[in-house]
Amino acid sequence: MTEMHMGGLNAEQSAVAELQKALGERFIKSTLSPCPVEFTAAFVNICNSQSCGKCTPCRVGLQQLHVLIEQVLSGRGTPETLKLIEKTARDISLTADCAIGSESAALALEAIQGFRKDFMAHIEKGYCEFTANDLIPCMSNCPARVDIPGYISLVEAGRYTDAVRLIRKDNPLPISCGSICEHPCELNCRRGMLDDPINIRALKRYACDHMEGDYEPEKYEPTGKKIAVIGGGPAGLTVAYYLTIMGHSVTIFEQRSHLGGMMRYGIPNYRFDKELLEEEVQWIIKQGVEVRTNVIVGDDITVEDLLEQYDAMFIGIGAHDDRQLHLVGESAPNVVSAVQMLRDIGEGIYPDFSGETVAVIGGGNVAMDVARSSVRLGAKRVIVIYRRRRVDMTAQQDEIRNALAEGCEIVELHNPINLELDHGVVTGVTVQPQIIGQIVNGRASMRDAKEDPFTIKCDRVIVAIGQSIDSRCFADYGIPVNKGRILADDGGVIKDFDGVFSGGDCVTGPATVIKAIAAGKTAARNIDTYLGYHHVIKRTVELPPVKFKGRISCARSEMNERGVEVRRHDFEMFEEGLSDEAAWQESNRCLHCDHYGFGAFRGGRIEEW
């Protein structure tokens, strides 16, 4: 007999740990519509299963909490029941001896208080008023509500033009989204419960890359109404496209030389080829959109003039101003804002960083864009300086991964406090080491560590700490603005300004392309209604019937990335589309929640809007 064994999990514990991991993953991919009361009951029950059983509040209290919530759910609850539920949860959280009891009760209490309205609806009406949308998972999470299972089935059937046509019913920028969409749709893909989510973005890109030919979208009769769209980014292009096919005359006013907004002036070519963007933009213009580039509203034409000449206006000016560190030396010639640098690249001006050490300050997607661009511009060394931890970065994990792969370094938990100057030129960034602390509003905060600052030597500094909005000319006209953001509701409507609509980054602050598209689509509908019409945008593509396939496990195909050593020297697209074989297999993996599950009954498809 041995007296001592190594710590760690035994077989049973490992099995339970696996189950717990699966549970966690399952709930990330869960439906978006569980009843909050139902979910709280289940949550409390699971937490109860973790109780060791030693202490009263956790052993008995959590179980009684579950019984009480179940009473509410089965129509036997009263307002007294709810009071008892709250009291019990509070007392468990206050008296449990360890975190198993106290934290589960605290979370339950938070849920009960947050969902009080839902608890009361169950108690008073026996009716769950939780109106989560009943759409299928991928569409639920797509801001533009693109018919994802529909176009996947068209890709599977080899009808690529039809797939693009179906996408354009809800999103006129499929080529752009095929390259750069953040694909929130994939987060909830139910296939994830079986193996991995469908690679939806790759299938979109595949459809765009393999169209059999062009087509003419259906257009309504001309109405004679004129709409001014200010800003030619994703929101403006979307508004322009839908209003044009609805029969209105649209003019886009763009301050720069090309349309595309941040898709051109913010996203480097290796992520999204500008030729592809131009193809997308030209297709939209071809539908009859008038474009006036190099026109600055406020300088070249006033808001008043526009409102006089046009029947309605959409403001989609994006967030193109940079934010500053406010450190001495920021105006040195070798300090540049990320916004400015990417804008130059968008115009085709590529600086030369050969042999330089470049310090990038910031932790968002833009920081990664400039870091990866610097590598391609010849930098010897690229150092990303971020004051929190890498996991706290707002950049997508894929972006961080690729930046690291391409040789960028990340210095986390260091706050830039000074720019070292020599004869007016910055020679280094002095940073104060940080220590991570309390989580506030879901985000870890940091404070100065008891360590001394030191200087990171560099030849160039790129500041990528966010973008702001230049909306002064609209504010001057009286349009409500807060910190640069135009105050419009989620329908794009600006209070007290009839006929003026807004959406995209200039309303939400810097966000994603698909959110801007959704804002444009919504505004198009509301502008059309405002003008006294109701031009319906319908599905015009017949869908192939859904075939039973069972549910056979098959993992997800990823797009191929070009080798780091090759791609870090050019600005060509770093991702390559799926192979024919992989695209077919991937499209075949779709579980078709539009036909099975709840989608068989309701919410399977939005036929028109």
Place this chain on the structure above:
Amino acid sequence: MVNVTIDGKKVQVEEHTSILKAARQAGVDIPTLCYLEGVNEIGACRVCVVEIEGYRQLAASCNNEVQEGMVIHTNSPKVREARKTNVQLILSQHNVSCTSCIRGGNCQLQKVSNELGLFEEPYEKNVPINRFRYNFPLVRHEDKCIKCLRCLQVCEKIQQVHIWDFINHASHTTIGVKGGLPLNDTNCALCGQCITHCPVGALREWDDTDRFFEALADPEKVVVVQIAPAVRAAWGESLGLPREKATVKRMVAAIRRMGADLIFDTTFSADLTIMEEGSELLERLQHKDDHPWPMFTSCCPGWVRFLKGHYPELVDNLSTSKSPMQMFGATIKSYYAKMMDIDPDRIFNVAIMPCVAKKAECDIPVMNDAGAGPDMDLVLTTREVDRMIRSEHMVPEDLEEEEFDDPLGIGTGAGVIFGATGGVMEAALRTAYYLVEGENPEPDAFKDVRGLQGWKEASFDMGETTLHVAVASGLGNTRKLIEAIEAGEVQYDFVEIMACPGGCSGGGGQPIHEGKELAGKRGEVLYGLDKVDNLRFSHENPAIIDCYNDFFGNPLSEKAEKLLHTDHHAWRMPYERDQHLYEDEDYDF
């Protein structure tokens, strides 16, 4: 065509056929619970599952199409076990009280469960509590509901009234009223189509049979029964009577055996309705600018409830004529009571109707024009009458046929076809033609308005004008028609609407047959009766001629207006749509 093998049988079926239909074509029966052809093919109950070779998961046969080369097993060990488990799971949430259930013996769950040989219930019972209030002619038993969603789908897709909602989640999921309202606070038309499409006893009309028997037992009461046209085409179905035996005369014999004092034919008052409504139409046509157009029929209470609830701005388009049932009630308690010298307060008026909405109609507070309490005291559905015949232990086929009582037992073929969609229109046109032209048309001159299409239209020359008419049945079709009228896309003079698809033949009070829609077949019976009738014009009904000569004078006379017409504004649906329409007027909401 697609080649498949089902239980070893090789068959060829059309592309895009569901596995369920393919199996039925191959003569293989797959049990179903939630399936309702064309309306509810959602694979919810998982009872119709089958095994397809090559796949681990079983597939619902109702919402999966056949594919070339599929080899399907409908009774493999895996299927047999899974199907039984699913029915047992449903039973664990079902109040299995078949002996006291209105659908005992006519229940799809009972049938499937018995067929599968489920004589044990392995799961602990977890039956929901009934939260429903019993204050409305439509009654729901939550403890019987199997969440098949058929009621909701029929209400949404066919009737488009949108009363039911799929509520709550997980094991607490059930069917509720949209917005959590009590049912009597909604715009429910009471068409009863949810009842006739419920596979179990979760939905029913409230039962009035006891009140009928009490009235029969009361020596003070003179119980007068009227039988609606469509009832004669359906009453024998659930009693096992062949159609040729299920005559209305045999039904008269059964009701008389129960003890009813007088039995009349609603066909008589259908003819009376034609006289009033036809005259009203001609009167409105003469003063075209004084009335909104088109004129709508008003004999279907489900339709009247729907219009008032959903399109209150069109209430003035309704004919002011009461329904045949209400006309009859007022006539019996006035004209007939006087003629026979019976104290009208002693009369207990009962109608046997294919309809649930009639139960609410007879309770409308202003339907008391004869001055002896409500004009109609009680409404029984066809189903309730069948239940009473059974509970009296009568053997209907052994009953000798008996005649209706005189004189209000006389009706014409024109009145009989009221029970089918288009029938009211056709009957009205026959008499309107006579009133305009002074001579009868061919009886079948207007048969273009027959048939089961949801929305029919026709034009007929009459005198110097051309009459544009439309007929719709089913409230979904009705909604389309009204939206088209409101959008100015169509123009009609006269429109007949029946709330139930196919008209009263397919009424919500008619016998229930799983998976069968019998409105068409029953309608054919009615048209057959009309064809062989000696009297095919309402204005030629001798009893009608007498009642005008002896009592009402002329159609639209003062007396007729008081007893045979009504003010549709005198009562309100609980939630009339667009209440603001009336805000400036003195309606009491």
